[in-house]
Amino acid sequence: MRGSVCLLLAFTLCVYAQDSTNSMLRPDGFKMTSKQRFQALIFTTPGYRDEALRLVIEEANHVAQELNLPENLPITESKLVAAYISPPRMAQHLGGAIGNITTSNYTYCVSVGNKFSFLEQTHLEQGYNQLRTQYLWPMSRMDTNAAYQLATQFLAAASMDVAALNSNCIVHINAFTPEGKNGKHFVPVYWVHWLSKDPAVRGSVAEVEFIEPTKTIRQMRVTKSEYILRKSLEITNLDFLLSQTNSPTDSNAPPKQ
Secondary structure (H helix, E strand, C coil), X not given: CHHHHHHHHHHHHHHHHHHCCCCCECCCCCECCHHHHHHHHHCCCHHHHHHHHHHHHHHHHHHHHHCCCCCCCCCCHHHCCEEEECCHHHHHHCCCCCEEEECCCEXXXXXXXXXXXXXXXXXXXXXXXXXXXXXXXXXXXXXXXXXXXXXXXXXXXXXXXXXHHHHHEEEEEEEECCCCCCCCEEEEEEEEEEEECCCCCCCEEEEEEEECCCCEEEEEEECCHHHEXXXXXXXXXXXXXXXXXXXXXXXXXXXXX
């Protein structure tokens, strides 16, 4: 997951470094050069990073409590195994993707509209073989109705707008069938997807992956801000934080005028 985030950020950097809109002006009214646009896009300060990280960690604690996740609470910076905070202009261009943090158990992303929108269990891919060994049930035990109910409960607990999703989307439910579609067994790992009724919208608007017997969330994602009822994270002293640079020669300093 973090690798895909890095690729997205690298792609965005290239786009804005080479083809950014010419409407970006310096205070003196002149257009920025490509280098200046690039510098403006990646400009950040330690103060901004620390405050944004604090807010993301605070939000992750709320999510972990709401979803009763197996975390050692409270989550603190010293317990993180990874963290990424987007530069503020980058976050704006990415639609409110402030950043993400990773504990030994989950990655929490604030990536849509400055709101928490994505949760993923660490070592997600490696877990499928273990689950296949632990659970291999006959197909007669598959219960998509129970899976749907549990998925909606997870989304509601995280303050996602389940009613609007159900109204505007089509629900698809799949289970892990390691023997193939015509196999005799399944593993009670369910994926519940909400797909927009608008054919122009590709991919899932929302999705939840979980282990039904243990009610363990493996992944949750909502891609549209209008379906996220949580408050946006707000950095109220942004101008001050961005004025606190380490040095006038810092490579992350704003472009010279």
